[in-house]
Amino acid sequence: MTATHRNTPDLFALSDVRGPVLRPGDDGYADEVTGFNLAALHTPDVVVGATGVDDIVAALRWASATGTPVAVQATGHGANFPIDHGLLISTARMTDVRIDPDRRLATVAAGARWRDVLEATAPHGLAALCGTSTDAGVVGYTLGGGLPVLGRAYGYAADLVRSFQVVTPDGTLRESDPEHEPELFWALRGGKGNVGVVASMVCELLPLDTIYGGGVYCPGEHAEVLLRTWTDWTRTLPDAMCSAFTLLRLPPFPEIPEPLRGGFWARVAIAWPGDPAEGERLLAPIRAAAPVSVDTVEVMPYAAMDRIHMEPQDPLPARESCALLRDLGPEALRTFLSQAGPDVRDYPLLMVELRHLGGALARPAPHEDAICARDAEYILETVGVLAAPPAAQAIEQATTSLYEAMSPYGTGHTMVNLHGTPGSASDRARAWSPEVYDRLRKDKSAYDPANLLAFGHTVTGP
Template sequence: MNMPFVNELTTALDTDQIADLRSNVRGQVILPEDAEYESARLAWNLAVNQHPALIVIAADADDIAAALRFAALVDLDVTVQATGHGVARPATDCLLLITSELKGVQIDATARTAWVEAGVKWGAVLNAAQAVGLAPLLGSSPGVGAIGYTLGGGMGWLARKYGLAADSVLRFEVVLANGEKVSTSPTENADLFWALGGGGGAFAVVTGMEIKLYPVQTVYGGTLIYPAAAAREVLQFFREWSRYLPNEWTTSVAIMNLPPLPELPPFLSGQSVVMVNACYAGETRIGQMMAQAWMDWQAPLVNGFHEMPFSEVGTISNDPQDPMPGTSSGAWMNDLSDDAIETILRFALPAGGPPTLVKTEVRQAGGAMAITDTYERAYSHRQAPFVLQMVGVSPTPEAVEAVMSHARQFKAALGSHLTGGTYMNFLEGEEKYTSTRQSFEGDKAELLKGIKAKYDPLNRFNRALNLLPDSNGPFNKRPR
């Protein structure tokens, strides 16, 4: 239970200004003393504990503009939240701008595009697109926000075939920190469009995006489950199997320490297992032939590979849908050598006590993600062959620190098997913020700082990434 919170900033906010804001928005303006505050300040990730000075639940793009003009007037920082799956620094002492009510999705089946508003979760785009035989480039969970995911890059089960979600954006409509609405595309405000393509949510509030859709109705894949005792051999076999796969396959291997849950069968409840997750976006018969290598090598405990409508792609990872407290860390990998595998086994499997991590997943990268030119978008590290993600359940601040400490040791032990780069979508909390530089390669962080200085000169959106507007200043200080 959190203690009631008295926010000094809120008490300083002028009641007339708040009344003006309330009369200027169709959505809700919520202050700490309001009954709705305790539920409105929650993120999907229940480990996030944030106490905004005020909350605006926008009903439309005009509300977003009004909220940003208000923030400028009273000099408040702004944090944007669609679902709260990917919070960096919590929205404390600032304006929390919630976009979840902007739920519009429009499909143009002829042009194979979709218009997606700021509060839309991927599941809604998936359903609307599948109804006309098309597919968006969603990630493992249909519950994740489409725009937050895309701003970070967006690597899903079609990534090696069709690339990142960020590579399939045709246009972003945004509201700038000063409340001005602008359009961004390769021909309009192209620098901002470049930054939003994997550069994160620190530049403007995206009110909607136009994205490409792809003709995918059926895929082959799912999950193979092997016993933890075979983890070493499964990771080694995964490395060899995935090495020559065509881009129709997007794959991963995950060591899971499953919690004891009544809904799980006894052989999984409270057990450690290795899962091979995969999606083949091609002819099922061919996919089956290529997957047969696993069955010939060693029969899994469960063979969950099957043909499925793409609308069921969320069942491959089966991510939690209900809010939960979690901590995630990750890093790009140079290789999945035997030495890297030994380190993964050491840190991913429980060592005599309760496991620190629920999931340690190595996703295969490359394919269509890697053929796009490095400087086409802000998104970085396209050439790394694998990306590692570690996830722990963390209901208390101590548990968050325990997971992060374990993740830090894990990454240190992997040493040169890591590239040194991070994928911002797989980071959460303070690490997402402090790893800003590692999320971008070459001089991209400097380029992003310049773009931020142009579009958000007062660093209003300063909780998502550490990008100072002053390109000559120290990287870790605010400008005011």
């Protein structure tokens, strides 16, 4: 150990951990704690690189015995909160994916990315409900409910979970499903990481190998007509048509393809799992709404879903946030455009997106869960890249202004995965209804009375 280490309890009890046990200054520590979102720079006192469920059990038993707070990270896409002490359990080595094609089930380890799952399911003509980036971790995404690209067609990713293997903060390994530990099963689907550390989960798969999807890009000066057309269009669609309207102000980075690089674009992205000819017919009003510069909509393998939203694949420092919206009437659209539209010069946010919800996302889950977004018709999401301190200040001001202006049209709630940096207890509570929040707090008291899982978007007991 080097002199840079902070005082931490004796690590002898972690000697049976098969993965690395690191402290600040050790070789590999920096790589182990760095996640996709570089805005959250983690400096835990101890990091355990778990290789399996036994390592998670050992780490949590040590944390429970020593009163050490715990955080968990697989890919770090949701790293909106820096960890400056305590224990970080990295599950990045736990990437096993096992497919049962006959029963259409996937068993997914804690650190697997959606890309790992899609590569395993594609040979069987099956698909899982992933989000806009297959680089994101499966478990963390699902614990927050999981808003899929094909959500309107099939619901939330958490709706398809059959069971969890989870270690509660006292170090107890539990199997949770609708019949066994049903309250734990409820809290793990939409309640994020408040009650335990998931080692693996089993989820249902869909018989789907191709989709019709991509993006229609128009120059940003046509944002208003495209937005108004898209909003009207979403009120006429069958449930299986999934779409989002996005304003993109792209930097001149070489990894961004021409002609999009360095431009301001208004985009409608779609995903349609039905007959491609019907999808093309449905899309016609969008293609006719404004001059189209780039059109990437095509039939593609489901495993190629990253082509639809074209999200960044390299780590970056980001500030994200979201709000659930009841509807998008004329006044809401005027407000949105006044805040982020083409007349706003030097706007600092990389992405401002409105995603269409409803459809299967509005239906009750097969088993009760903690997701509280089923009453929203749209979700507003923003991302800003924190390149330098002046940019960070401008991003914060623009983000705050936009959400305050759009608040009259919202439900008052967020989605926990897209909420952004968790603030006060009242701010964190916005991810759930008051009833669900109170129930989560009771579950927190039951499963984590010492509040060891204290980092990120957590709640405290009553």
